[in-house]
Amino acid sequence: MLMSRFFIHNVFILFILAHVVFADPVQRFPKPDFESGYERPILQTPDPRALTLEYLDVFVLVAALSLASYFALRKRSRRHIFVLMVFSLIYFGFWRKGCICSIGSVQNVVYALFSHAYAIPLTVVAFFAVPLIFTLFFGRTFCAAVCPLGAAQDVVVLKPIALPGWLNQMLGIIPYLYLALSVLFAATGAGFLICRYDPFVGFFRFGASFNLILFGAFMLLLGTVVARPYCRFLCPYGVLLNWMSRLSRKHLSITPSDCINCRLCEASCPFDAINKPVEAELHEKREKSIRRLSFYLVLTPVIILASGWGGSLLHIPLSRSHFSVRLAKEIKLQDEGKLRLATDETDAFRASGKSTSELYAEARDIQRRFKVGGWIFGGFLGLVFSLKLISLSVFRKQEIYEADRGDCYSCGRCFSYCPVGKEGVDLEKLKEKAEDKAKFG
Amino acid sequence: MRQTKNDKFLTVTIIVLSLAGLTYFGVSAIQSDHRIQRDNPFEYNIDNFAQSGASYLSYEQVHDFPLQADQAHALGVDDWDRIYVSDGNKIDMYDEQGRLLQSATAAGFIRALDVDVNKNIYLALESAVDVLDSTFTRQAMWPDLGSLAFLTSIAVGDTDVYVADAGQQVVWRYDKAGHLLNKIGEKDDSQDVPGFLIPSPYFDVLIDSDGYLWAVNTGRHQFENYLPDGSLRSSWQKSSMSIDGFSGCCNPAHAAMLPDGAFVTSEKGLLRIKIHNAIGELQAVVAMPDQFDNDADAVEVAVNSKEQIIVLDAKRQQVRIFQKKEGPT
Amino acid sequence: MAEKTRREFLKSGANTAAALAVGGVAGLAIGIADRGKLVWQLDPELCIQCEKCATNCVLPESAVKCVHSYSMCGYCDLCSGYLEPGAKSRDTGAENQLCPTGAIQRTFIEDPYFEYQIDKELCIGCGKCVKGCGAFGNGSLYLQVQHDRCLNCNECAIARACPAQAYKRVPAETPYILRGEEAGRYAASI
Structure with a gap:
């Protein structure tokens, strides 16, 4: 883990250095020779909030x-x-x-x-x-x-x-x-x-x-x-x-x-x-509640699987919320001639020099993540629903007022509101x- | 009793009202997730200027051929109309149809090139000149001009070689053996030399039919004609956003010359190619901004013996050839 | 009683397990965490000047403003970042200025140079001058998130709207992505 942090840090330094050393020739261009003794102003770059304050x-x-x-x-x-x-x-x-x-x-x-x-x-x-x-x-x-x-x-x-x-x-x-x-x-x-x-x-x-x-x-x-x-x-x-x-x-x-x-x-x-x-005695027979509980318990994996499957079905519409997936779709429609309008996004992409195959690969990878994530997402919700059902069907004894x-x-x-321990109250x-x-x- | 009724009414109203509001938010949140078409009130709009000059358009593209060159930068044409295109460190020679004839590799990134009557190829690298002979074999490597140098153009005459150095804002004059003779264009009020103003690396030099140097002082939008000793012979300047002039901090970015002394100019910003006569009046438009990609850089231009305009479109990785339209325009 | 202690024991066990789970997730996160701080910045190389910086910031007046790398500027008279395209004359007349808020100040230095300064009070970060400067000039004008203004939202609203995906989180020690010689300011500090 420490290694990876170091790695990220070093890559970042390299990136910065590369930016400075091999910068676009336009950027390292000599400024005019001023004869009047004019000095260039210094670009002000206000610092972010100090780390100590964080x-x-x-x-x-x-x-x-x-x-x-x-x-x-x-x-x-x-x-x-x-x-x-x-x-x-x-x-x-x-x-x-x-x-x-x-x-x-x-x-x-x-x-x-x-x-x-x-x-x-x-x-x-x-x-x-x-x-x-x-x-x-x-x-x-x-x-x-x-x-x-x-x-x-x-x-x-x-x-x-x-x-x-x-x-x-x-x-x-x-x-x-x-x-x-x-x-x-x-x-x-x-x-x-x-x-x-x-x-x-x-x-x-x-x-x-x-x-x-x-x-x-x-x-x-x-x-x-x-x-x-x-x-x-x-x-x-x-x-x-x-x-x-x-x-x-x-x-x-x-x-x-x-x-x-x-x-x-x-x-x-x-x-x-x-x-x-809650009142101590049950209104229904014990066997009945046990039968219902076991039914719910058996049902749980079914619910989890079904809703997991449902979640995975959602991966296409859900993945559209990701920038790259949406961009890939727009680029694809444009290339197929189905979308005439250029958006800022598609213009920026085409100017970036990135290839469409790279973008499509990225979008597919994200969709794959959404598919796996969709299963887990749905499964989790199924589990929550099942647990809720079970907790509602289980009778819990409660004798006092309690948070x-x-x-x-x-x-x-x-x-x-609690009178206990207060002076002058006849409990x-x-x-x-x-x-x-x-x-x- | 009445009070509670009022209370209940108020509670229900509040709940209904806020649920309606929340529903509205939910719906609008889902809708706003759809991409909004661009509508930029702060658009930097030069469409008017991009369209102006159509009446001067008297050239048309007659041919183009693709390049396998993602670092295409320099362009040259020899007296036999063969086209030289650099691709990074590489130099390729094509015939007019686009058949690759010969290639060689230079000692560095080729920023500009020119070919003389003996088919020797002069390659301006970032700070030195590399010379190849007609068999693409290295003949000489001229001394390095130092770290401040940034060469952008080279023009080879019968006896002299002029090298434009945008980094040091001068033109170096060499003989063909590579001896440095003098530098031209430093500000000198006594000689009326204004000094080159080169805010970015666009600085072109040409040699006219009389063998004199023309340097494009891009910061001033000025063409300057020099004697070999560095004294100013003549100049013309056209600063304007409209079609008859040049604008921005460094235009025209590239230039070439027709046999009659007219200038073929290529601009950045508004990508276009025009022809100005020897005293700077607009004569013709070769290509309009809509003939280039939006985000492309200024294109290199050259002229062949048929007075066709050869254009290196690096963005499209193409050589494009333009020719004067037949008949009345 | 035995029932109760068993329950207590189970509960304490569950509590410990939950503590371990939270600790585990936090530990994993700490493993890849940085002791520093991240701030938002936009990469001027990717910026396409779509004006979304001006209108999408959560602040009524955007935290993004134009900056000027003086080391790159040509100090030109005919400045395409300052003058409206086709301006009738090259002066400070309001009708000739490109900036919608008049936030660029033009000062004569010496023939033929003019200095251009951004008045940050007036700049709204629309990027109109950036586009003009980039098209005809050097690109010495560009947009940057100003960290005295930026609230450093967890999800930057402009980053989300940016069509070029030019926004990224950068370490707070190097909070700007500058051009020209000014870029060296942050290269030296690491």
């Missing part, structure tokens, strides 16, 4: 994650989380203009692993991995107070409504689709979808295309009643965080000690991420009330 970003990320985890798990303070969230919104959002971002970094990592030409900066790897590691220890505290996209939506949650369970489940599949598609695009070099359709980056930069601003604006508008719609129904990084959070060593809890099932926190979560107690480890953003809204009375309520509706 490392500062990583430091801020780690610090913010540590604080967020401390606030959510130890201090149990929504107010502190909120303040930190606003800070992150300002720092990572408005100050850093939403670009450097953990959500997008997924693509950089995938692109680096599949393309030898791209040497991913270490800071980007950090932005990818550090939140995941933190989540493995403390749950999704990244979502709570560090992610600027989450923060932008969190501050506009006004009158959240609870979505029906089936709708939540169905919309919850979209992030998997988005993740799979983004990974496929990044791996084939077709581009970074997540960055392309980032709804809030336009606000962070105070400028974007009209459509993107519109997208962000409607996202925020929807976010006033359907809380954090991007996080719940789009965010591809959220899929990874969800997985990590399910396996996390520690996690925020609604109550500081034992849940008394008082039901006060029931409606406190705007994200429908609180698991409610759903996968879906909970650790925002801490529920803390204040017994609350418990009775809740039981009454359960009995009589």
Whole structure:
């Protein structure tokens, strides 16, 4: 690995030297001899943002994650989380203009692993991995107070409504689709979808295309009643965080000690991420559910294969999103006389001196990658769908009110609803009330 | 009760409104992925100039032949109308039909060439002159002109050889044995020599029928006629974007001469070939910009004994031969 | 109780496995990673001056602007990068200027030389002068991403729209692809 880095570096130096030494004769041409003592001005080339500041970003990320985890798990303070969230919104959002971002970094990592030409900066790897590691220890505290996209939506949650369970489940599949598609695009070099359709980056930069601003604006508008719609129904990084959070060593809890099932926190979560107690007995016979489960288990490989095949069928239309494939098609149509119009792209290609056979070979290679990727893409979605089916059909015992480890953003809204440990609260009375309520509706 | 009803109404409105907006975005995102046809408000448009001069067009292409040369650069014609084309370090001789007659390899990249009455071939390399005899055997290699030199043209007369050095912005005068006699064209106000202004490596020299040097001062769009001692004999200048002149920082990029002393000029930028008479008036247009590829470099030109214009189109890897149209035009 | 410890054990194992997976992917990425930073730049050799730099940047005023390699410039009076084709006269009259925003300043130096400077405040990066300079002149005018303006987006919007695919990520230590003697500025630093 070190070797390859060296190699890339050296090739780059050679390239630069070659450019200077063997440059076009036009470039090494003597300037006029001035007699008036005139001196040529120096071409100004402003430097990019310093590397140390990039490392500062990583430091801020780690610090913010540590604080967020401390606030959510130890201090149990929504107010502190909120303040930190606003800070992150300002720092990572408005100050850093939403670009450097953990959500997008997924693509950089995938692109680096599949393309030898791209040497991913270490800071980007950090932005990818550090939140995941933190989540493995403390749950999704990244979502709570560090992610600027989450923060932008969190501050506009006004009158959240609870979505029906089936709708939540169905919309919850979209992030998997988005993740799979983004990974496929990044791996084939077709581009970074997540960055392309980032709804809030336009606000962070105070400028974007009209459509993107519109997208962000409607996202925020929807976010006033359907809380954090991007996080719940789009965010591809959220899929990874969800997985990590399910396996996390520690996690925020609604109550500081034992849940008394008082039901006060029931409606406190705007994200429908609180698991409610379910009645102990099943409504259906055990054999029936076992039969259904085994049926689903047998069905799983079938679904995976079928949807993998379906994904591979999509490789032609999907591959058209790649620049070279689209160019190859245009060149081919032009050469066959079916396309009269020349585009800037075809003109640039013809001026480049590259042969069409080279371009076609490149396009075929990309299509081949899309075909393999299409199988994996489809198979992955099939697996996700099957697991969802299985998880819905498995009965899980739930005795107390508890944050759903996968879906909970650790925002801490529920803390204040829990009466346990608060002074002057008659817990017994609350418990009775809740039981009454359960009995009589 | 009323309040909740209002609330519900508001919630539903917000959801419906935002979903409509998001759908609009989704549709437009998919549509915008299709390639938009070019519509450049900042187009650098010289179409008007590219089309002007059609009324002067009095030549037509009569023949062309392909070259196996992806580094074609220099062009020459001898008194027997054989065509010499360089390809990198290689020099090839063709007959008029395009049959390859003979080849040889020079000591470096050939930037310009000329052939004398004895069929000796003078090849200007980047900073030295390589001389081959009629059997394509090396006769001499003249001393190197140093690292500043960048030769762009060579003209061989009966006794003198003029070499254009764009790097040092002078013309070197040699005898045929390769002895350096003097340099011509350094700025000298007392002699009214303006000095060559060569912003890029396009700097051509010619010898007229009286044996005098003509140098193309491309930065000034000026043709300058010199005595062998370096004093200026005469000059004419035509700076203009329109058809009757030359524009840009270094035009005409290449030139050749007809027996009557008229100049065949080849330009870059707006690729075209024209003929100006001995005092610079536009006489005819040989080829218009639309007869060349868009992104091609200026073409080398030469004249054969039939007063045909020989053109080296390096981009198309062709030699193209133009001839005056018959009858009234 | 045994049930519970087994569950705890499984969970801890899964947690460790996930940590290893994240660590593994990150490790692979670190293996090919660079400690430096990458920035976007366009290769002037590939540029076709389609104007997309001016209109596709996420910034309202593009981060791409024209630069001038003075070492290559011919300092010509009849500058095809400065003057409108067919300009009536060679002066600074607005009707004679090619630049749509008048961002090129022409200054007389000495006969017959004129200096041309780009006013970066005014330049919008449309590349019109670049095309003019490249067609008739030396190509001393060309476009470059200005790193005091560029936000360094993860996916550069201009790079995506560039019909010549002239954009690439370059190391931040060599953030410009310059021409002429100016090109040596970054060759020396590595």
